[in-house]
Structure formats: C-alpha cells, structure tokens
Amino acid sequence: MSRIYLDNAATSWPKPDSVYAAIDHAQRVLGAPAGRGAYYEANDASRIVDHARNEVAKLINAPKSRNIAFTFNGTDSLSTAILGLLKNGDHVVTTVVEHNSVLRPLNHLQGEGLIEVTCVGCDEEGFVDVNEIIASIKPNTRLLVVNHVSNVTGSIQPVDTLKERLAVLENQKIVFLLDAAQSLGHIPVDIQELGCDILASSGHKGLLGPLGTGLIYLSDRIVNSVNPLRFGGTGTEGSVEFQPEQMPDRFESGNLNVPGIAGVHAGIRFLNSTEGLELRARRHANAARLLQGIREIPGVQIHGAKEMGQRIGVFSFNISGWDCHEVASILDANWAIQTRAGRHCAPLIHRALGTEPDHGTVRLSVGLFTTLEQADLVLESIAKLADQSGR
Numbered sequence: 001m002s003r004i005y006l007d008n009a010a011t012s013w014p015k016p017d018s019v020y021a022a023i024d025h026a027q028r029v030l031g032a033p034a035g036r037g038a039y040y041e042a043n044d045a046s047r048i049v050d051h052a053r054n055e056v057a058k059l060i061n062a063p064k065s066r067n068i069a070f071t072f073n074g075t076d077s078l079s080t081a082i083l084g085l086l087k088n089g090d091h092v093v094t095t096v097v098e099h100n101s102v103l104r105p106l107n108h109l110q111g112e113g114l115i116e117v118t119c120v121g122c123d124e125e126g127f128v129d130v131n132e133i134i135a136s137i138k139p140n141t142r143l144l145v146v147n148h149v150s151n152v153t154g155s156i157q158p159v160d161t162l163k164e165r166l167a168v169l170e171n172q173k174i175v176f177l178l179d180a181a182q183s184l185g186h187i188p189v190d191i192q193e194l195g196c197d198i199l200a201s202s203g204h205k206g207l208l209g210p211l212g213t214g215l216i217y218l219s220d221r222i223v224n225s226v227n228p229l230r231f232g233g234t235g236t237e238g239s240v241e242f243q244p245e246q247m248p249d250r251f252e253s254g255n256l257n258v259p260g261i262a263g264v265h266a267g268i269r270f271l272n273s274t275e276g277l278e279l280r281a282r283r284h285a286n287a288a289r290l291l292q293g294i295r296e297i298p299g300v301q302i303h304g305a306k307e308m309g310q311r312i313g314v315f316s317f318n319i320s321g322w323d324c325h326e327v328a329s330i331l332d333a334n335w336a337i338q339t340r341a342g343r344h345c346a347p348l349i350h351r352a353l354g355t356e357p358d359h360g361t362v363r364l365s366v367g368l369f370t371t372l373e374q375a376d377l378v379l380e381s382i383a384k385l386a387d388q389s390g391r
C-alpha cells in the first residue's frame with residue numbers, strides 16, 4: 001500500500017522535485033556558508049539566500065526584503081517576536097485558536113508575573129470575533145497575536161478589518177503579530193494590506209521548504225523594539241563586539257541553514273509556476289470534495305468553517321463512538337491513510353469546539369500532491385468506520 005499522506009499541516013510532503021534539487025545542490029555542490037566567504041561557492045550561497053529573501057518579500061508584499069529574517073521553524077519565529085518584544089507590565093490580547101508556539105511563551109511570561117494575557121474566544125466554526133479583540137485592548141496592551149488560519153479547523157480568521165480598527169484606537173503602541181504558519185502558500189497574505197507589524201511562519205508547510213526552516217518579517221516601526229533571542233556571528237561587522245542592530249543580521253546569528261533556505265526559495269517559485277498554480281487549484285477542489293463528503297457521512301462531526309471560501313483544506317472531525325486516536329490508527333493500519341489525532345498543539349480551541357471530552361480530533365490536511373482518488377478513498381474509509389459506530 002502506498003502512503004496517503006494527509007498530515008501536510010504538520011509539514012508538507014512530498015516536496016516538488018525542484019525543492020529536493022535545490023537542497024541537494026546547496027549540500028552537495030556548494031557546501032559553503034552564506035555571507036562569510038569570497039570564493040565562488042560562498043558567494044553563490046549568499047546569492048541564494050538573497051533570492052529567497054526577495055521571493056518571501058514578494059509573497060507577503062513586504063516593502064523591503066531585508067526586513068525578513070530566516071529562522072529554524074515557525075516556533076522559533078514566534079518565540080523571537082513574543083519573548084523579544086514584551087516587557088514587564090505589558091498586556092497581550094490573543095485568542096483561543098492559537099498554537100502552543102504562541103500560548104506557551106505567553107504563559108511563560110505570565111507565569112513569571114511579567115505580563116497579563118487576555119484570550120478571546122471563538123465560535124463553533126472556530127472564528128474569533130474582531131469586536132471582542134478590539135474590546136479587550138487596554139492602555140497597556142503592547143501585543144496582539146492572532147492566528148491567520150487554524151491548524152485545527154482550517155478556518156481563516158477575519159483579520160482583514162483589524163488594520164482599520166487598530167488605527168483609530170488611542171493606544172498606538174500595539175504591535176500586531178500574525179501567525180501565518182498555516183496561511184502562507186495557501187491564501188494570499190499581504191502584510192501591508194493587513195497592517196501587521198510582525199509576521200511569523202514556518203518554511204516547511206505551505207511554502208514547501210524542508211523541515212528546519214522558518215521566517216519572520218518585522219516592520220521598520222517596531223524592529224528596534226524586538227530584542228534578538230540569539231547573539232553571535234553574522235558574517236558582518238566582524239570587529240564589532242555587539243550584535244548588529246540592522247536587519248536581517250539582528251536575528252540571523254550563526255550559520256544560516258542554506259540548504260533549507262534554498263529549498264524554501266524553490267518551494268515558493270514552484271507555488272507560483274504554472275504547475276504549482278494548477279496543483280493549488282486541484283488542492284482546493286479536493287479539499288472541497290472532502291468537506292462536502294465528510295459532512296454527508298452519518299455519525300461524523302466535522303469542525304471549522306462550513307464554507308470552503310472561509311477555510312483551507314485542514315479538516316478536524318470525530319466519529320461518534322470512536323476515540324480519535326483509534327480512528328487515526330485504523331486509517332493508517334488498514335488503508336495507509338496518514339492523519340493526526342489529538343489536540344494538535346492547540347489546547348484551548350477544543351473547549352470551544354466541544355472536542356475536549358474526545359481528547360481532540362482526527363485531522364486531515366490536504367497537500368498539493370493529494371489526488372482525487374486518494375480523497376475518495378479517504379471518504380470511503382471514514383464512512384466504513386462510521387458505519388461500525390455501534391460496534
């Protein structure tokens with residue numbers, strides 16, 4: 001049985017051939033660090049990193065590519081933003097939809113008595129209410145962290161009105177941090193239109209890069225208010241004993257993951273290629289088929305946005321009478337359908353969805369290479385399990 005990989009929200013697989021080729025070239029042919037040598041291969045490694053930075057800037061409509069730094073994953077980007085920005089006495093507004101990579105650094109700072117956190121709820125489709133976010137802002141609110149697309153429900157949060165709502169507030173020191181780990185590569189993300197000051201993302205999910213890649217964008221307005229987590233060599237200003245203040249060096253200490261960044265570069269280029277655009281349309285069509293199909297199976301509860309226009313192909317469901325871990329194990333054992341069961345590192349949303357007593361949900365996340373036949377086999381398999389609910 002060949003594997004039917006439906007865990008693309010964790011990390012995308014397979015990657016396009018051009019991504020494997022770019023990683024292999026960086027490893028096997030270049031084998032050199034970026035920003036550190038003047039020989040041919042080292043220059044080429046630096047060039048690849050520059051091109052990747054430009055490609056990310058174009059993707060998110062960042063005014064300058066140097067405001068983007070490469071990190072090791074989405075968690076690294078979020079910790080950089082949260083731990084680097086917040087100070088004693090700050091208040092933070094966030095949501096129950098957030099991933100632990102947001103909740104845990106916030107809870108750590110709150111546990112130390114340094115900050116206060118307000119967590120806004122969501123409705124049964126997993127949507128947060130922008131009015132509630134705005135109403136939670138206080139004079140000492142320094143940070144607003146919002147998940148763009150939930151890794152549990154796939155619901156796209158209505159963040160497009162936040163910019164105007166924040167602009168009219170008296171408190172103008174609020175930093176808007178968008179967790180775009182599940183949105184980049186799936187839906188358009190324009191940081192200028194959204195008015196976000198910081199965008200944090202993985203590079204290995206929708207952007208199709210390898211594991212061990214991530215990125216962070218910081219606007220000029222706030223970049224100097226965010227302290228780096230890591231200090232060290234940057235290949236620049238070698239005689240200066242302090243961390244360079246300018247981007248991207250401020251957040252890029254130590255040798256960069258050149259093979260990984262080369263993979264992200266190739267991944268974004270693939271997404272924008274003719275083939276990539278066709279596969280994205282197919283991914284959307286397969287997701288729509290799964291949404292409709294799962295919804296029609298008796299005994300199955302599917303969570304998140306009901307309309308395909310308000311979500312991506314990340315689906316959480318439960319089958320009456322089955323434990324979610326049991327479902328995931330049987331799907332894998334019987335049909336090599338690889339899903340994920342549990343809380344998906346987002347513990348708070350399960351209270352809102354009512355999936356806490358079930359220990360979470362089964363999650364299917366569609367990828368660029370998921371086929372229609374695979375989607376249909378998944379539907380048949382879920383229906384078979386649901387049929388045995390009264391076993």
Ligand SMILES: Cc1ncc(COP(=O)(O)O)c(C=O)c1O
Nearest residue numbers: 073074075099101151179181202
């Ligand atoms: C919404 C969200 N934010 C952040 C992360 C963390 O990203 P990474 O796994 O790259 O650390 C994830 C990972 O699943 C995620 O889904």
